Amino acid sequence: MNHYFTTDDITDLPDWLERGRALAQDPISLSHLGAGKTICLLFFNNSLRTRLSTQKAARNLGLEVMVMNVGSDGWNLEFEDGVRMDGGTAEHIREAAGVVAQYADLIGIRAFPGLKDREIDLQERVLKGFMEHSGIPVLNMESATAHPLQALADALTVDQFQIASGQAGQAIPSGGKVPKVVLSWAPHPRALPHAVPNSFLRIFRRMPVELVVTHPKGYELSSWAMGELKPTYDQQAALKDADFVYVKNWSSYSDYGKVLTEDPSWMMTADKLGHARFMHCLPVRRNVVVEDAVLDGSQTLIMEQAANRTVAASLALSHMLR
Ligand SMILES: NCCC[C@H](NC(=O)CCC(=O)O)C(=O)O
C-alpha cells in the first residue's frame, strides 16, 4: 500500500525532484493515472493552500474529488478499542475509515496535534487509524508530526532556484559550494505544531545543502527531526552567508506545546536576511514572524513555494496511484 505519510516514503528523492520539474512544465501529463477514481479529502483543521492545491493536483491527475470539513461537520471519533462509547464520541475510527473507503479510492487527511499530551500526539491516531482501518492509500495533508507535502514543495523550490543559477537538479551552485539553508525560529502569539519544521528537516537532511537550525533555548526539536544536527542559539551567526532562510514558529517540544518566549528580536527582517532568499510555508503573521519589507521584497519565494504545493501533491498522489 503506497501511503504518503512522511517524506521518508520518498525512496528516490532525486527522481521525485526530476519528475517534479517535468510536472511543473506539463501539469496534465499524467491525467490518465486517476481516471475513474475518487479521492476524499478530510479536514479536521483549517486550510487554504493544502485544500486548494491538493484538489487542483487531483483534478490534474483525472481524479474525482470529494472534500469534507470532518472536524466541524462529521461525528466525534473514538480511537480506543474495547471502550463503552457512552461519552462524547459517536463513531469509532474502525467504522469511519471503512466507510470512507466505500466511496473513495484514496484518502487525504489533515489532523493537527492537540499540543497538550506529547505521547498522544506522537501516536498519530487519526492518520494511523485511517491507514490501518481503511485499506486504501492515505495522504498526509499535515498531521501531528509531519507535513510532507509542504516539505516536498520546499525541496522543489530550492531545487528550482538552484537550477536558475545553472546547475539543473543538483541544488549545487556553479562554484561547487552547496547552498546554505537556514531554518530560523520566529516568534508567534500562539502555540504552533512541529510538523512543518520536522518535515522540512527530514527532507533537507537528504538534499545536497549545508543545513543550519537556529532557535532560542528550550525550542529544541526531536531527534527524529534533527538527526546529527546541533542547533545554534545565535541567530546572527546562523544567518551568516545564508542562501535560503526558512522562517517558522513552533512551540516547545521538551516543555510540550508551551510558548516559552515571544522575543521580537527573533523576527526576520530585510537587514538580517542579507542576500538570502526568504521562505515560509504560510499562513504568516506580518510584522510578528517577518517584517513587511521581506514579504513584499524581491527575495521572497513564498509564491513559488505555494505554486510548488500543486506539484508536490501531484507527485504524492501519482505515487499513491501507482
Ligand atoms: N499548514 C501550514 C501551517 C499550519 C500551522 N499554522 C498555524 O496554525 C498558524 C495559525 C495562526 O497564525 O494563528 C502550523 O504551524 O503547523
Ligand SMILES: NC(=O)OP(=O)(O)O
Ligand atoms: N502551508 C499550508 O499547509 O497552508 P494551509 O494550512 O493553508 O493549507
